[in-house]
Amino acid sequence: MNLAMVTLFGLIMLIGGVAALHMKDTVSAILAAGSVSLVASLIYLLLGAPDVAMTEAAIGSALTTVVFLFSWTRIQRHPESTNDRKSEYREDDQP
Amino acid sequence: MMRRVIVVIALATIAFGFFPLATQIGELSGLTGIATHYVEQGAAELGAANLVTSVVVSYRGLDTLGEVLVLFTATTGVTTLLTAKKSKSVTQNEEEKSVRREGSELLATGAAFLFPLLVLFGIYIFMNGHLTPGGGFQGGVVLASAFLLLLFSDCRMQLNHVLLKRAEAFSGAAYVAVGLLGLWLAGGFLDPRFLPAGEFGQLFSAGAIPLIYILVGIKVGSELTGIIDSMRGCSR
Amino acid sequence: MMHLVLTIGFLLVCIGFWGLMTRRDIFRMIISFSLLDTGVHVIMVGIGYVPGGTAPIFDEALAVEQAVGKVVDPIPSALVLTAIVIGLAVTALMLSFAIRLHASKGSLTVDELKELKW
Numbered sequence: 001m002n003l004a005m006v007t008l009f010g011l012i013m014l015i016g017g018v019a020a021l022h023m024k025d026t027v028s029a030i031l032a033a034g035s036v037s038l039v040a041s042l043i044y045l046l047l048g049a050p051d052v053a054m055t056e057a058a059i060g061s062a063l064t065t066v067v068f069l070f071s072w073t074r075i076q077r078h079p080e081s082t083n084d085r086k087s088e089y090r091e092d093d094q095p
Numbered sequence: 096m097m098r099r100v101i102v103v104i105a106l107a108t109i110a111f112g113f114f115p116l117a118t119q120i121g122e123l124s125g126l127t128g129i130a131t132h133y134v135e136q137g138a139a140e141l142g143a144a145n146l147v148t149s150v151v152v153s154y155r156g157l158d159t160l161g162e163v164l165v166l167f168t169a170t171t172g173v174t175t176l177l178t179a180k181k182s183k184s185v186t187q188n189e190e191e192k193s194v195r196r197e198g199s200e201l202l203a204t205g206a207a208f209l210f211p212l213l214v215l216f217g218i219y220i221f222m223n224g225h226l227t228p229g230g231g232f233q234g235g236v237v238l239a240s241a242f243l244l245l246l247f248s249d250c251r252m253q254l255n256h257v258l259l260k261r262a263e264a265f266s267g268a269a270y271v272a273v274g275l276l277g278l279w280l281a282g283g284f285l286d287p288r289f290l291p292a293g294e295f296g297q298l299f300s301a302g303a304i305p306l307i308y309i310l311v312g313i314k315v316g317s318e319l320t321g322i323i324d325s326m327r328g329c330s331r
Numbered sequence: 332m333m334h335l336v337l338t339i340g341f342l343l344v345c346i347g348f349w350g351l352m353t354r355r356d357i358f359r360m361i362i363s364f365s366l367l368d369t370g371v372h373v374i375m376v377g378i379g380y381v382p383g384g385t386a387p388i389f390d391e392a393l394a395v396e397q398a399v400g401k402v403v404d405p406i407p408s409a410l411v412l413t414a415i416v417i418g419l420a421v422t423a424l425m426l427s428f429a430i431r432l433h434a435s436k437g438s439l440t441v442d443e444l445k446e447l448k449w
Contacts (some may be wrong), residue, residue, distance in 0.1 A: 002332065003335065006335055008336065010336075012358055013339060013343065014346070015423050017343055018346060020350075020362055021350040021363065022434065025432060026356075027358065029359065029362060030358075036343075036366060036369060037365075040369050040373055041371070047286070047336065047380050047403070048381075048384050048385055048386050048403035049147075049376050049411075050386050051147045051412060052372075052376055053294060053410050054228060055370075055412055055415050055416070056415055057238070058237060058240070059232075059419050060365075060418075062236075062240060063239070063243075066323070067419075067426060068362075069327055070323070070336075071326055071427070072358070074195070074327075075429075075439070077328070078434060098352040100355055102349070102352045104386065105348075108347060109344075110345060113341050116337060116341065116374070120333075120337070122333045122334075122380075123333075123381050123382075125353070126381065126383065126402070127444065129406070130404045130406055131399055133406070134398050134402055135398075136389065136403070142364055143385075144388060144390060145388050145389075146405040147387060147388075150406060150409040151409045158343070158410075162416060162417055164426070165421050166417070168420075169423060169424045172424050176431050177427050185395055200358045203443070211358055228388060229386070232412060232416055247336045295389075296390070319419075326426070326430075
């Protein structure tokens with residue numbers, strides 16, 4: 001029973017991790033990374049570490065996502081640079 | 096093409112480095128080494144019901160002190176980087192965009208309602224850190240998220256920075272002072288046995304462990320609030 | 332079960348490294364750091380797992396005398412507790428660097444930051 005749950009959570013984590021790096025939209029990528037932390041907190045609970053589960057759920061899933069979104073919003077408000085270098089703002093570029 | 100080959104080779108090398116982790120670590124069949132000492136003697140020596148708390152606060156207390164120091168350094172770095180004096184053109188942009196949408200009333204009312212509940216919950220978590228799962232870090236994070244709710248709801252809200260800095264400085268200094276008291280009155284630095292161990296499972300037990308965790312909780316809460324406030328970037 | 336958890340953590344570490352090496356956007360790189368941190372923490376907590384063990388907290392269900400055979404190792408939990416908080420602090424610092432870089436250079440791809448290249 002525990003083994004099946006850990007396998008399922010592990011699959012969700014890996015899919016979420018790959019999705020966080022492949023998505024074009026940055027906000028979706030940030031939310032995918034937050035969901036990876038959330039599922040990791042469930043795995044910690046199954047491994048018998050409730051303190052670590054609480055800390056990971058509060059910090060990794062909530063505060064990290066919030067800090068990412070704050071900085072993303074702050075960058076979006078100033079899309080032009082302040083000096084005269086080339087200032088076009090590119091979307092997520094991948095080689 | 097060349098870059099892709101190099102990336103694959105680098106990944107393969109890292110995987111090869113991690114490979115003995117999967118094959119040569121066997122599952123523990125029971126506790127070994129110092130963990131048996133902590134489990135057997137921890138409750139008798141320190142009187143805390145939560146073993147992870149007694150390990151974090153007293154057996155590995157110096158690691159916690161170092162971590163509090165790292166958090167302090169990161170908070171200082173974030174605050175310094177993000178509240179530097181702005182150049183002129185940036186201030187012009189800000190003035191143009193200073194008319195922002197007000198926060199919704201649902202969010203503002205809900206935040207005002209939930210704020211005292213969350214503060215109470217955070218204080219409960221770090222006061223009971225030695226009895227139930229929880230402790231200073233979790234309680235501090237819940238405190239910071241209570242302030243985060245308030246900062247979300249209204250962009251014009253300002254926190255009292257002097258109070259925040261004073262709380263952070265006081266709790267950090269008090270943590271080191273409690274450690275020095277342990278050096279003076281009990282076995283060594285950060286030894287929590289200078290206060291009476293009390294009855295097992297009660298709130299005021301386990302020596303100075305609740306005191307240390309309360310100070311850590313206040314410090315972590317005020318520091319994370321400072322980080323979030325710096326990153327918020329609403330109009331000053 | 333411990334091997335399963337170690338494999339999951341190890342794959343997360345690989346995903347984090349791969350994202351760090353192939354993505355050129357600063358935000359993806361910081362997200363990759365965060366995934367790398369999470370993977371390492373999963374590995375560390377997985378090493379301390381005792382099969383059939385429960386959380387190391389003494390209450391009515393778990394008496395002090397019979398605890399040695401039934402309890403998960405408390406030391407990796409303590410180490411990971413510290414590491415998670417430090418991971419958040421470093422992520423916040425990296426993001427504030429990203430904000431300042433964008434404010435002064437105007438772009439978020441690391442290929443544009445040519446000032447340190449010789």
